[in-house]
Amino acid sequence: MPRLKKQTPTLVEEMALFEQGYSFIAGLDEAGRGCLAGPVVAGAVILPEREDTLELFDGVNDSKKLSPATRDRLYDHIMQHAVSVGVGIGSVDEIDTRNILQATKYAMQLALQQLKPTPQALLLDAIYLPKVPLPQRSIIKGDARSLSIAAASIIAKVTRDRIMVALHQEYPEYGFEQHKGYGTAAHLDALHRHGATPQHRRSFAPVRELFGLFASSENNN
Structure with missing residues (x-):
């Protein structure tokens, strides 16, 4: 049975525009929508309209498919060679x-405002915005x-991961450096042992329910 070829991003959508x-096309993506803690971060990237753009950005892919070391390397490459980058x-x-x-959507709008030149599509x-x-x-x-979009996903992911590593220094008992705010078993255990920090999303069910338990406990005392 032949091996399936690994899907890699193309410039088909960009070329159509x-x-x-349209000359300046921005790809946008976010990181952190499903986390229990920390901000949501959006990246916006305008790539150059060149014959060798695919080769120039070889290796750029959905950030979830890349190792942290590869994301960091590609982040630096995108920052250096893209027409413009916004966060x-x-x-x-x-x-x-x-x-x-x-x-x-708000984060994406902020990222777009940083792009120069202003994107045309x-x-x-x-x-949708x-x-x-x-x-x-x-x-x-x-x-x-x-x-x-793949380039934007790397910018968003690396930026957010660095924010969460910094938050780990402030709240080391939660393990933000490891899980980056996602609802892992270790993170949920830390929440139950230590309660929520100001960086936890109280509107998300696991945190909201935890606060409900604490409220009931306080009302019973």
């Missing part, structure tokens, strides 16, 4: 106040299909 006359952050307060989807991973008056293409599993 180039052919329509936006949706804080824990933003997430709890507006919900995770709206906080993600957007490629996004399964999301109604407040951004630009042509947009929302692509299912876009980080595995579009090179621009």
Whole structure:
């Protein structure tokens, strides 16, 4: 039985927009939507319109498919060779106040504002930004299909991981350096032993339910 060829991002979506006359196309993606702690981070990347762009960004892929060391290396490469890179952050307060989807869109809008030149069209991973008056293409599993979105996923993931490593120094008992805020068994155990930090998302069920248990306990005393 022949081995399936590993899927790698292409420039098919970008080329279609180039052919329509758009010169600056931004790929966008986020990291941290499913975490219990820490912000949601969005990356926005405009890649150069060159014949050798695929070769120049060889190895860029969905950040989830890459090792931390590879992500770090590609992060530096993207920062050096992309036309422009932007990062936006949706804080824990933003997430709890507006919900995770709206906080993600807010972070993406912030990332777009950092891009120079201003993008003329957007490629996004399964999301749409109604407040951004630009042509947009929302692509299912876009980080595995579009090179621009894949590059943005690396920028978002590495940026967020570095934020969580910094938070580990402040809250070492939670293991943020290891799980980056995701709901692992170790993280849930730390939550039950130590309670929640200001960096935990109280609107997310595991944290909200924990606070409910604490509230009941306090009311019974």
